[in-house]
Amino acid sequence: MAEFLSIGAAAFLLGVAVSTLRRWEKESRFFLDFRAPGGHRRYALDKLLAFCGQSTANEQRRTICYARVSSHDQKKDLQTQIARLHGSRSRKNQRAIA
CATH class of the missing domain: 1.20.5 (Single alpha-helices involved in coiled-coils or other helix-helix interfaces)
Known part of the structure; x- marks a missing residue:
């Protein structure tokens, strides 16, 4: 099952401001996966990692x-x-x- 993050957690992971993610969504540069019943944005962790060039695999650091x-x-x-x-x-x- 995929793990979903809030907009704040997604912004922290990508190293950008929450407002940047909202702007990217408006500009169709980045898409949220769904909105929770309360209207909150949710982003799939695997897509976020792929977007920033990382993977969920344990890489050598x-x-x-x-x-x-x-x-x-x-x-x-x-x-x-x-x-x-x-x-x-x-x-x-x-x-x-x-």
């Missing part, structure tokens, strides 16, 4: 970590930070690229 220092004198500290980041990634079975 990337975590980006970075290290920085504020001066050249702290270069040794930078190497320590990088080593810690590599260590934390390997403990989580994640690949680190430096």
